Amino acid sequence: MELKMEAIYNKTISATALIGFIAFFLLSLKTVPFSPAPLYGAIAFSTIMFAGYFLTNHILYGQDPALFILSSFISQLGLIMLYRINPAAFSKQINWYALGVLAYILSSAIIKYWVKVKINPYFFLAATLVLLAMPLLFGVERGGSRSWIQLANYSFQPSELAKITFVLFLAEKLRSGKIESILRLSGEILAVTILLMMARDLGGAMLFYMTALAIVFAATSRMDIAAAGLAAAGTAAVFGYYLFGHVRIRVEAWLNPWQDVPGRGYQIVQSLFAIAQGGFFGTGLGMGHPEYIPAVATDFIFSGFSEEFGFMGAAALIVVYFLLVYRGIKISLSAKESFLALAALGIATMFGLQIFTIIGGVIKLIPMTGVTLPFMSYGGSSMVMSFISLGILNGIRQSGRGEEDDG
Amino acid sequence: MDRLKKNTKIIFGIFCGLFVSLIIYLSYFTAYERDRLIQSSYNRRLWEQEDKVLRGTIYDARGRPLADTVIEGNVKKRIYPGGEAFGPLIGYSDRRFGRAGLEDALNGELLGVTEKDPMVLLRQKILGVADRGNDVYLTIDSQLQSTAYSLFRGRRGALAALDPNTGAVLALVSSPGYDASNLQNKWDGLLNNPDKPLINRATQGLYPPGSAFKIITLAAALCSHPEIEKKIYYTPGYVKINGRIIRDYENLWPGDYDLNTAFRYSSNTVFIQIGQEAGADNLFSMAEAFGFNANLDTDIPVATSTMPRPPSLGGDVELAEDSIGQGKILATPLQMARVALVIASGGRLVTPYVIQKIVTPLGLEKSMHKAEAPRIVLEKTVADKIKALMVDVVKSGTGKPANINGITVAGKTGSAENPHGKTHAWFVGFAPAEDPKIAVAAVVENAGGGGANAGPIVREVMLKYLNSLQNK
Structure with a gap:
């Protein structure tokens, strides 16, 4: 075989x-x-x-x-x-x-x-937030979005690395299958999404947000959270359109x-x-x-x-x-x-x-x-x-x- | 863990849906949206294609070329053997000036980019005809077109002639025209010419139809109040509605008129009374039945002829103006030819078309004309009554200049008031009345009376066409 x-x-x-x-x-x-x-x-x-x-x-x-x-x-x-x-x-x-x-x-x-080493999920969250905040502070704008960092001749998109740390954060945090505080978790996900929106990386914001929904749903089997998350995204999209x-x-x-x-x-x-x-x-x-x-x-x-x-x-x-x-x-x-x-x-x-x-x-x-x-x-x-x-x-x-x- | 696995499978199911939707949409796009995009004038690839492909030829109904590509040295050159009479209709295709007319509307066919059957494309490659576009055969009779054009003698105006049985366009003249060959030498002159020769007036010109619209007023009244046929109308020569005075033409006497006399001499004041009897709703729906307010879906772009709905309250002045084809009604000459066609065909409305067939380099013929069941918009008895009245118009009324010895011509004149000076001269009609072979509408801008100025043009066009049918 x-x-x-x-x-x-x-x-x-x-x-x-x-x-x-x-x-x-x-x-x-x-x-x-x-x-x-x-x-x-x-x-x-x-x-x-x-x-x-x-x-x-x-x-x-x-x-x-x-x-x-x-x-x-x-x-x-x-x-x-x-x-x-x-x-x-x-x-x-x-x-x-x-x-x-x-x-x-x-x-x-x-x-x-x-994978055998247990790492505090907040290390990953902090890394994600720092990575996403970096281009906002000293990044350069390209193609309408401010998500690049220029180092000498190389430019680098920190959000690409943040994708990994963000996934690891959620996986670690939800490994037990239970949400300790839904308010806190939503706040953390929103903070990440908003940082991406501030960089005008709408596609990125959507990717991070939907991935978070998928992980939360898979870990907790909470259909209501998934539905509420989708509804919130829809509402945000409508507001975004007008604002x-x-x-x-x-x-x-x-x-x-x-x-x-x-x-x-x-x-x-x-x-x-x-x-x-x-x-x-x-x-x-x-x-x-x-x-x-x-x-x-x-x-x-x-x-x-x-x-x-x-x-x-x-x-x-x-x-x-x-x-x-x-x-x-x-x-x-x-x-x-x-x-x-x-x-x-x-x-x-x-x-x-x-x-x-x-x-x-x-x-x-x-x-x-x-x-x-x-x-x-x-x-x-x-x-x-x-x-x-x-x-x-x-x-x-x-x-x-x-x-x-x-x- | 089991629930986690189950949820993971649900998420995987969603991904299956998302990826399948990508492929389905792409299939739909490739199968249905493709043609329109490939032929879009924004698509730069078309000009690349133009370099590689020998653009197809446009022929008239008898196979005479109207737009052809010749190779001079190594340079492809587009020539237009038809000359000035065909400029606004055929248009041009030029890298610098873009495209217009049929050269624009048929661009995809002429370049052969509409073919999408891979087997046909393969056969064309093997037979070595892949670099040729399709040829297009029009329904236009080029001799009739040239004759009609010369009758305008450079005056601004337009003419549309249709085969009343099929809707095939026999001539579509816009005057002044232009010769599209060697465009670069005359472009600025054409662009700055105040007579605007680049516009196809027959399809894009929107004119008040004037008294020619009385055909529709008459149809609306005869359908809703058949008794008006026997009625006698009195007119003092003018009518006053809400303070607005509308008069008859100078040579009409005040007095009693029956329907025949009122139509024959085109009395505005009587037709305002007839319009009032028919009512705004009937007049409006009859105009729509004749093709107004509907986008004409045919092989060339045609401006929509419009009649706004008269307000049901306080619309007396508007209804009065509408009844005599003034006010806010606007019609293209092609639309007015359709009005004549409806009467000629005993109440049927058909869609006019200019493309007879398209021939691919492999010799396959494609018909572009969608066979459609003609819509019956008017009872035959009513159409025949109107036809009889139109015959009298030419025999002994305002339409006399269109009279032909030995052939019964039916027609209606119009002298449309407009803000640009003398009235626009209209004549719409068909012949022979017993078995119509040609329906024509002509307008000469600011020429004066319809009978005297547009009538002779229509007469000559009808005569020429009917003679050519005899000689065939």
Whole structure:
């Protein structure tokens, strides 16, 4: 059984590498005159990927190889699109991928042992609040939200790390399955959400809030709290619409982008044009116009991907993301302890909601909020932190397996 | 732990729902929303397509090209062999000046980007015709169009001619027009011309219809009060309503009028009485039955002709003005041709259309015209009574200038008062009355009386078309 699974994993990762070589070869053909440079990218990527695969398989006992394969598969699609859009961004991003793989292995290994240490939940809460307050105090504004910190030549989005500390805080606090003071807990969740709103990171605020609801519901089975939480979010959204101009602009751009195509509707309309152009089968790699889409390397990378890979490619990508969430949920279900189960659930929920929010936003199913598409969007914080989250999932899985095997 | 697992499964179920909804929405988007987006004039990809594709040709009903792409050296050039008569209808497609007219409305078809069946696309690629757009065949008779255009002799105005049986548009003239070839040399002149040649007056021009609207007043009255047929109306030559005086035309004597004479000589004062008898509600709903206040969903953009509902209290002046087609009523020449069509066809309203068929590079023909059951908006007996009255208008009334020897022409004139000077001259009619083959509406802006100025244009257009049917 194990051997058979291993053979499947080996085939899958080889297929991923093959897809990469084909795609980068196509990009080589597209460059005039013919240049082998994209192929070097494929070589670099598969080297890192195979090294990571080999290491995880041999160092991490009882791990889930699917997590690494799925995330690398998605990262590669992102890198292919980035090379297509801007080769310079590709060179940076592949370094982030390498760093992400390293962080994945480290966090997997560390978490496996660390989970046995009991840490006060308020340490995590304090960390979350400090991380989220940092950009408000000395951050820089980018794309309308003030959630970045600039350090020398690198900029960093602390909210990416806060996602992890926030999930760990809630998992630790609710491990007993009981809420000591509902008022206090709501206050803590609201404080986090409000800090994100102050940074005008509406997508982030929604992600944190909904993830908190999911964890609270899973831990306590309190349907009434979940319903009240959703109702409160709905009310807040209505108030936000009337009180804040930037909320209104997003909602209006969603409801009717055609009212002001050169202005507030511009981004979403360009995104929709790209997806429409792709149709069922896509224009083919290198044949679309990602340069027409604003922020195509970050928020709108899914639209660029859809144009060239079509509905078929986009639907397949959604399925791959779904598999990743499914693996996370599975790890949560197999966890031996409620803290681990809640932490795994929190991380899987954070991933799932983030993916739904950004894909739903660029296809105009829901209003557009600027969150990144994990593993695909250009950016170091998102790439590395996504890998660390995945590493935590992997560590939780190992800790469960370890006991099983030891016992 | 068990409850936690159960809850986790519930949350997983929600995720299943969310991700499935993404894929369902994306499928819906790709299947249904796609076409509209690809053809949007905001879509920059269309111009890329334009470079790669040989834009399709627009032909008239007999296969004469009206917009064609020729290759001079290595440069693709769009030419418009029809000249000035076709400018406002066909429009132009130019990277600098954008698109207008049918070149705009049919852009997706002409570029061939509407095709979405992957098998057809594959066949086109294999057969080497993937870089060709679709050809479009119009219902327009280009000789009729040119003749009609020349009859305006440069005066501002418009004409619409329809086949009363199908609604096919035979001619759609806007004067002055322009020749869309070599647009860059004349763009500024066209843009600054006070006569606004870039506008298609036949579909976008909204004019008060004047006495031509009396057809609708008559229909409303005949439907609600059939006895008016035998009534005699007295008029002193003017009528005073709430202090406002409306007069008849100068050559009408005060006295007794029956319905026939009042319609034949277009007496305003009698028709105000008839309108009062019909009542505001009947007049309003009859105008809507004839197609007013409804967005015309057809293959070219058409401005909506409007008649605001007269207020039921204190709307006497408005009702009086409405009865004679003045006041707030506005109609496009195409809409007025539809009014003639309703009478010509014995009470049926059909949607006019200009596209006969679209031919793909593989030779497949697509019909753009949605077959629709004609709506019966008027009883045939009433339509025939109005037809008889319209025949008398041309035989011995205000419409005499449209009379044709040997052919019974039915018509109604209109001289619509407007704030810009002399009255707009209207003529709407159809021929032959016994078996209508063509329904026409023409307006000449600020030309004066409808019979004398618009009548001869309609007469020539009818004659030309009926002769061409004979010679076929």
